[in-house]
Amino acid sequence: MKWIVNGEVYEEQEARISSRNRGALFGDGLFETFRVEKGIPLFLNEHLVRLVQSAEKLRFTHIPDEQEFKRAIREAIRWNQVKSGYLRLTLTRGNGGFAVPLKQLDQPCYWVEARELPLKTNLYDQGIRAIVSYPICNPLSPTSGTKSLQFLDNIMARDDAEKKGVQEAILRTVEGDLCEGASSNLFLVRDGVIRTPALNRGPLPGIVRAWVIQTAHQLGLTVEESRLEPEELHQADEVFLTNSSLGVFPCVQVNGQSVGHGVPGPVTCRLIRAWKEAVMEQTKASF
Numbered sequence: 481m482k483w484i485v486n487g488e489v490y491e492e493q494e495a496r497i498s499s500r501n502r503g504a505l506f507g508d509g510l511f512e513t514f515r516v517e518k519g520i521p522l523f524l525n526e527h528l529v530r531l532v533q534s535a536e537k538l539r540f541t542h543i544p545d546e547q548e549f550k551r552a553i554r555e556a557i558r559w560n561q562v563k564s565g566y567l568r569l570t571l572t573r574g575n576g577g578f579a580v581p582l583k584q585l586d587q588p589c590y591w592v593e594a595r596e597l598p599l600k601t602n603l604y605d606q607g608i609r610a611i612v613s614y615p616i617c618n619p620l621s622p623t624s625g626t627k628s629l630q631f632l633d634n635i636m637a638r639d640d641a642e643k644k645g646v647q648e649a650i651l652r653t654v655e656g657d658l659c660e661g662a663s664s665n666l667f668l669v670r671d672g673v674i675r676t677p678a679l680n681r682g683p684l685p686g687i688v689r690a691w692v693i694q695t696a697h698q699l700g701l702t703v704e705e706s707r708l709e710p711e712e713l714h715q716a717d718e719v720f721l722t723n724s725s726l727g728v729f730p731c732v733q734v735n736g737q738s739v740g741h742g743v744p745g746p747v748t749c750r751l752i753r754a755w756k757e758a759v760m761e762q763t764k765a766s767f
């Protein structure tokens with residue numbers, strides 16, 4: 481596998497970052513995870529806009545321009561001959577110790593990895609199971625709502641889920657209400673209305689979350705963004721999750737209790753179909 485590091489191509493074994501890289505030392509950086517289909521990175525512009533906005537929020541003084549990122553993404557797909565797979569762009573504030581003022585750190589560092597990873601189609605028919613996890617999301621944190629490299633809370637929550645034999649952990653805010661999955665956004669459906677935690681409750685402004693909200697409106701479905709309590713998971717007719725790697729996918733069980741009839745519901749299935757169509761549409765364009 482080849483990696484692109486600051487615009488240069490390296491064999492995986494040769495790709496290096498400094499031991500003073502701030503991403504490694506402090507989680508001082510951001511990442512974006514893309515789905516690639518037919519060699520095209522989906523929602524490319526949306527991901528890059530979120531990256532730039534997050535970098536501004538985290539007070540990066542300088543980041544490579546959009547064209548440079550696009551070139552690196554194109555190269556990573558081409559060198560690794562990815563048709564249907566996964567691509568990750570990581571951006572850190574470069575190298576430097578704790579005492580260096582943020583405004584002096586103007587040499588950011590980025591790298592891109594891409595690999596073949598076809599979708600598992602049974603995920604969409606069978607759905608996944610989840611547990612409700614810690615109250616750890618802090619909507620008031622300055623890093624809230626960014627896809628920052630500080631991801632250990634999410635990894636530990638996911639580890640708890642795996643130890644319980646399920647695939648996803650649903651995180652709560654420090655006030656106990658629902659926030660998002662460890663690597664996904666969360667949606668409930670009740671009486672035909674789609675509900676999702678509002679962005680002011682701290683979830684990542686997910687690329688697929690935004691797509692679902694827009695598409696649901698186009699399909700004539702009602703979407704409410706609000707504060708949601710954990711009990712609402714058990715009252716829901718359907719629960720589904722979204723992320724860029726998997727699109728829209730059903731969650732059929734929470735804390736050992738079936739959601740609705742324990743199978744993917746009609747609203748979820750409709751959005752999965754719409755997602756697959758949107759992917760087909762996007763892969764018609766050149767990149």
Ligand SMILES: Cc1ncc(COP(=O)(O)O)c(C=O)c1O
Pocket residue numbers: 513634660661662663664665683684685686687688689722723724725
């Ligand atoms: C914590 C978290 N929330 C939500 C998402 C979904 O975001 P997106 O649709 O942009 O992939 C992710 C993606 O991995 C995530 O890690």
